[in-house]
Amino acid sequence: MGGSLSNKEAFAVFARCIKYSQDYSKCYFMWTVFELDNNGPLGFVAINNDKGTNSWEMGTVLSPVVQGKGIATEALECLINSFFEDLGIEIIYSRLNSENVSSNRFLEKLGFKINKMESDSSILVARLEQRSWSSKQL
Numbered sequence: 001m002g003g004s005l006s007n008k009e010a011f012a013v014f015a016r017c018i019k020y021s022q023d024y025s026k027c028y029f030m031w032t033v034f035e036l037d038n039n040g041p042l043g044f045v046a047i048n049n050d051k052g053t054n055s056w057e058m059g060t061v062l063s064p065v066v067q068g069k070g071i072a073t074e075a076l077e078c079l080i081n082s083f084f085e086d087l088g089i090e091i092i093y094s095r096l097n098s099e100n101v102s103s104n105r106f107l108e109k110l111g112f113k114i115n116k117m118e119s120d121s122s123i124l125v126a127r128l129e130q131r132s133w134s135s136k137q138l
Contacts (some may be wrong), residue, residue: 004061013135027044027048027049028044028046028047028048028049029046029047029048030044030046030047031044031045031046031079032044033045033062033066033071033075035066035071042062042063042065042066042071042088043060043061043063043066044046044061044062045058045059045060045075045076045079046058046059046060047059047079047089047092048081052088054088054090054091055090055091055092055093056083056089056091056092056093057092057093057094057129058080058083058093059094059095059097060072060076060092060094067102073106073110074108076110077110080089080092080110080128080133081133084130084133084134089130090129090130091127091128091129091130092112092128093108093125093126093127093128093129094112094125094126095117095123095124095125095126096123096124096126097122097124098116098121098122098123098124099122104124104126107126107128108126109129111128111132111133112126112127112128113114113127113128114127115127122126
């Protein structure tokens with residue numbers, strides 16, 4: 001989550017994700033986000049695990065059109081719930097740029113706890129545990 005991307009930048013990220021997903025040694029899932037009243041995609045959410053743990057990294061690329069409309073919140077709440085409840089994932093994390101204040105706030109709103117990476121202060125790690133999510137949903 002590094003802020004709004006141009007169409008060209010978003011396509012490049014999407015292409016990298018497709019290439020990454022073809023490495024079958026990694027466990028990788030990607031969903032396209034659509035608005036029901038809209039014919040085109042608004043972005044995508046991906047989650048991957050290549051370390052054999054129950055900690056998964058989530059990334060999103062969403063159109064600026066989505067911002068402020070609750071679409072991203074609705075999509076991610078649905079997917080996060082599915083990750084925890086249906087897939088049995090215990091921890092979801094996401095890396096983001098410390099200067100991307102809107103993404104930081106967005107993840108905090110979803111219940112993620114955000115910390116700076118020790119090796120690079122410009123990168124933050126947002127972490128959400130299944131037990132925290134379950135108690136938030138009650």
